[in-house]
Amino acid sequence: MTRPSGPPNILTAVLDKAANWARTRSMWPASFGLACCAIEMMATGAAHNDLARFGMEVFRASPRQADLMIVAGRVSQKMAPVLRQVYDQMAEPKWVISMGACASTGGMFNNYALVQGVDQVVPVDVYVPGCPPGPQSLMHGILTLQARITAGEYSTR
Amino acid sequence: MTDEMREGGLELGAGYRELDARFPDAVFSESFGQVVCRVPRETLVAFVDAAVEQGFSLFVDLCAVDYLRRDPRFEVVVSLLSLAPPRRLRILVGVPGDDPTVPSITGVLPGANFYEREAFDLFGIVFTDHPDLSRILLPDEWVGHPLRKDAPMGSVPVQFKEANTAS
Amino acid sequence: MSNPPDVVTGDTEAPDAAAQSAPSAPHDVHPAGARRTQHDLWLSGTEAPVDTGRFTDEGAQEMLLEEDAEVLAEQMGTLVADDYETSTGGPSDETQIINMGPQHPATHGVLRLQIELDGETIRRVKPIIGYLHTGMEKTAEALTFMQGPTNVTRMDYLSPLHNELVFSLATERLLGVDVPPRASAIRVMMTELNRVASHLLWSATTGLDIGALSMMIYGWRERELVLAFFEKTTGLRMNHNYIRPGGVAADLPDGWEDDIAGVASGVRAGLKDYETLLLGNPIFLERTKGVGVLTAEECLAFGVTGPMLRASGVDYDVRKAFPYSGIDQYDFEVPVTTNGDVYDRFIIRFEEIRQSLGIVEQVAETMPLGDYRTEDRKVTPPPRARIDQSMEALIHHFKIFTEGFRVPEGEVYEAVESARGELGIYMVSSGGAKPWRVHVRGPSFAHVQALPAMLTDSLIADTIATLASADPVMGDVDR
Numbered sequence: 001m002t003r004p005s006g007p008p009n010i011l012t013a014v015l016d017k018a019a020n021w022a023r024t025r026s027m028w029p030a031s032f033g034l035a036c037c038a039i040e041m042m043a044t045g046a047a048h049n050d051l052a053r054f055g056m057e058v059f060r061a062s063p064r065q066a067d068l069m070i071v072a073g074r075v076s077q078k079m080a081p082v083l084r085q086v087y088d089q090m091a092e093p094k095w096v097i098s099m100g101a102c103a104s105t106g107g108m109f110n111n112y113a114l115v116q117g118v119d120q121v122v123p124v125d126v127y128v129p130g131c132p133p134g135p136q137s138l139m140h141g142i143l144t145l146q147a148r149i150t151a152g153e154y155s156t157r
Numbered sequence: 158m159t160d161e162m163r164e165g166g167l168e169l170g171a172g173y174r175e176l177d178a179r180f181p182d183a184v185f186s187e188s189f190g191q192v193v194c195r196v197p198r199e200t201l202v203a204f205v206d207a208a209v210e211q212g213f214s215l216f217v218d219l220c221a222v223d224y225l226r227r228d229p230r231f232e233v234v235v236s237l238l239s240l241a242p243p244r245r246l247r248i249l250v251g252v253p254g255d256d257p258t259v260p261s262i263t264g265v266l267p268g269a270n271f272y273e274r275e276a277f278d279l280f281g282i283v284f285t286d287h288p289d290l291s292r293i294l295l296p297d298e299w300v301g302h303p304l305r306k307d308a309p310m311g312s313v314p315v316q317f318k319e320a321n322t323a324s
Numbered sequence: 325m326s327n328p329p330d331v332v333t334g335d336t337e338a339p340d341a342a343a344q345s346a347p348s349a350p351h352d353v354h355p356a357g358a359r360r361t362q363h364d365l366w367l368s369g370t371e372a373p374v375d376t377g378r379f380t381d382e383g384a385q386e387m388l389l390e391e392d393a394e395v396l397a398e399q400m401g402t403l404v405a406d407d408y409e410t411s412t413g414g415p416s417d418e419t420q421i422i423n424m425g426p427q428h429p430a431t432h433g434v435l436r437l438q439i440e441l442d443g444e445t446i447r448r449v450k451p452i453i454g455y456l457h458t459g460m461e462k463t464a465e466a467l468t469f470m471q472g473p474t475n476v477t478r479m480d481y482l483s484p485l486h487n488e489l490v491f492s493l494a495t496e497r498l499l500g501v502d503v504p505p506r507a508s509a510i511r512v513m514m515t516e517l518n519r520v521a522s523h524l525l526w527s528a529t530t531g532l533d534i535g536a537l538s539m540m541i542y543g544w545r546e547r548e549l550v551l552a553f554f555e556k557t558t559g560l561r562m563n564h565n566y567i568r569p570g571g572v573a574a575d576l577p578d579g580w581e582d583d584i585a586g587v588a589s590g591v592r593a594g595l596k597d598y599e600t601l602l603l604g605n606p607i608f609l610e611r612t613k614g615v616g617v618l619t620a621e622e623c624l625a626f627g628v629t630g631p632m633l634r635a636s637g638v639d640y641d642v643r644k645a646f647p648y649s650g651i652d653q654y655d656f657e658v659p660v661t662t663n664g665d666v667y668d669r670f671i672i673r674f675e676e677i678r679q680s681l682g683i684v685e686q687v688a689e690t691m692p693l694g695d696y697r698t699e700d701r702k703v704t705p706p707p708r709a710r711i712d713q714s715m716e717a718l719i720h721h722f723k724i725f726t727e728g729f730r731v732p733e734g735e736v737y738e739a740v741e742s743a744r745g746e747l748g749i750y751m752v753s754s755g756g757a758k759p760w761r762v763h764v765r766g767p768s769f770a771h772v773q774a775l776p777a778m779l780t781d782s783l784i785a786d787t788i789a790t791l792a793s794a795d796p797v798m799g800d801v802d803r
Binding site for chain 3: 188189190191193214215216217218220222223224234236238240243245247266267268270271272279292293294295296303304310311
Binding site: 077106112113 | 295296299308309310311313315
């Protein structure tokens with residue numbers, strides 16, 4: 001959380017805007033594809049619905065190099081600690097998009113095996129509904145997040 | 158599904174006949190056109206060994222079913238396949254609820270390894286002589302066996318929705 | 325007991341420890357699948373390496389009056405010794421255990437592998453699964469038979485229509501209903517298209533893993549053609565819930581013949597591109613030939629089916645052995661090769677794409693007219709317009725969508741040939757509207773189990789290629 005303290009002045013406001021612009025224009029996702037949503041996430045990165053035009057086609061395997069974690073798929077009880085560990089390893093500023101119904105609320109699997117919503121484990125910035133959400137829905141979610149960051153509301157937790 | 162099966166009588170094809178002859182306590186029957194054999198758990202390993210010899214060499218599946226109000230409570234279902242000619246064999250083994258142990262068939266068919274671990278994990282059926290009987294799908298420290306009929310679904314109450322998601 | 329190997333005694337002769345504590349085979353191998361490798365002598369424990377002190381990593385350091393023939397050959401360069409096989413028979417603390425996954429870019433989902441490495445050689449592999457366990461089999465007991473396909477379709481999420489088909493076939497066998505020929509033909513067409521889409525995705529991700537990055541972009545391009553057709557017909561790109569007990573959910577849209585022709589020609593053109601890109605490339609050949617070999621006996625013992633089994637020379641395809649949905653009326657071949665390595669699996673899957681396109685075109689030519697679902701109103705809901713006109717239709721609709729239709733008591737096992745192998749379902753019904761037990765036999769479960777057999781005694785760099793060629797889908801494995 002790096003809001004400057006004190007009354008905003010012209011210099012820091014311009015720097016803020018520039019920093020936010022830079023953050024949104026090359027937000028690198030950490031690959032956290034779990035299940036069916038991961039396939040649609042990969043389809044979003046493929047040629048037909050191109051994520052590269054947003055600077056985001058590089059899915060970093062290492063969370064240390066990533067800004068955005070798209071939790072794509074159902075999170076089981078066994079996977080939840082792994083999810084938290086990967087999230088913790090990301091450097092600030094970081095965002096989380098919960099992609100799909102299972103990540104957002106547990107989806108159609110309201111049972112013993114799944115964490116009912118990934119926001120039980122990590123703080124989520126944008127929820128993208130769908131089962132699975134098509135590439136266009138995911139891109140809408142990403143653009144929503146980008147709009148919020150550009151507007152300065154990038155750290156609501 | 159063999160050509161030899163007719164309505165009203167069960168005529169077993171080649172491989173099944175030998176097994177029927179060698180194992181008098183194995184009961185062959187037919188379920189919706191498929192050959193099913195009920196085998197007591199003591200003779201399971203010998204039966205599977207003989208079946209593999211008879212040509213049912215492709216290991217297909219091993220799963221468990223909880224019948225709850227039936228005695229024996231559990232049933233372990235082993236599916237095998239013969240390639241030439243293509244035939245299936247399904248072996249049902251009754252496992253009582255108060256003593257849920259079954260001999261492991263991993264010595265004959267190593268492919269049963271993961272499947273038996275899954276049956277142990279989800280049902281609590283212990284496979285004796287299994288090389289590594291530990292939980293496979295659930296976290297190691299999980300308590301309980303969720304696929305048993307008396308285990309709850311574990312669902313979380315959903316706001317504004319009184320629907321019963323089945324216990 | 326022997327001296328522990330790390331006790332320094334100062335003597336140069338071969339310590340007893342080397343002879344007596346020689347490591348046994350690091351994994352128990354089934355006799356049917358015992359594989360002889362060049363490391364067998366060292367690993368089997370029957371022949372302990374003898375340390376005479378003459379050899380170091382660089383080779384023989386002393387010259388004797390009478391040189392050993394093998395050493396001479398090495399020095400002459402006519403025999404090349406393995407660099408990573410030291411003749412000192414190192415103690416077991418020379419191996420290290422590394423962990424791959426569950427979050428990993430190349431494990432095709434949340435698979436965790438614990439690999440014990442000796443230098444670059446893999447000694448043992450332990451796959452740890454369960455990171456995607458969703459409790460689908462428990463959820464299936466709470467859903468009616470009509471809602472069932474919604475659940476099982478998300479197991480093998482790369483070929484969802486196959487899951488739905490096998491569930492519907494099992495339910496129909498228990499019910500004893502027949503599906504009209506048009507519905508069967510539609511089912512065959514959709515599942516074969518799904519096989520094409522799945523293999524395209526597989527070749528894209530496997531190419532990416534092996535290093536052919538452009539494969540990733542090309543494979544998805546052709547897959548979009550198939551997905552566009554799916555969206556037009558079923559309403560969704562993935563996880564369709566289209567094939568239901570009794571038939572299919574909706575009839576084919578207008579103009580579907582032209583769409584199919586477009587898909588077929590687009591995929592065929594793309595396929596030519598992939599083969600040019602990959603199959604002649606020397607780097608690709610180096611990385612795939614002789615890698616990840618699985619013998620036929622091992623396949624049978626582990627329950628490996630599908631393209632992996634056919635790559636090892638066993639001609640078994642559920643579509644030919646136990647035909648379903650009238651697929652035996654179409655003319656197609658099943659490719660079989662003998663080497664059982666990653667290259668063969670590529671060849672087989674590319675050929676399967678071609679054969680599946682052939683089947684789809686045959687279905688398109690011979691599509692029968694008629695109902696797309698069975699007439700039995702107890703099983704399939706009546707058309708919406710009828711509900712306004714007939715009380716009976718209204719009651720049937722109500723019963724089917726609230727309570728669900730009742731299925732007679734019994735147990736069945738049904739199987740179809742999915743893109744990965746034999747996808748089976750074991751269904752037990754207790755006579756109610758919801759199944760008593762649904763167990764799905766996912767092909768990837770057996771393939772992940774066979775990974776140690778494929779990976780032991782190979783190089784760490786081959787892990788990714790081998791794992792990718794097994795085409796595991798973790799939804800299928802963990803359910």
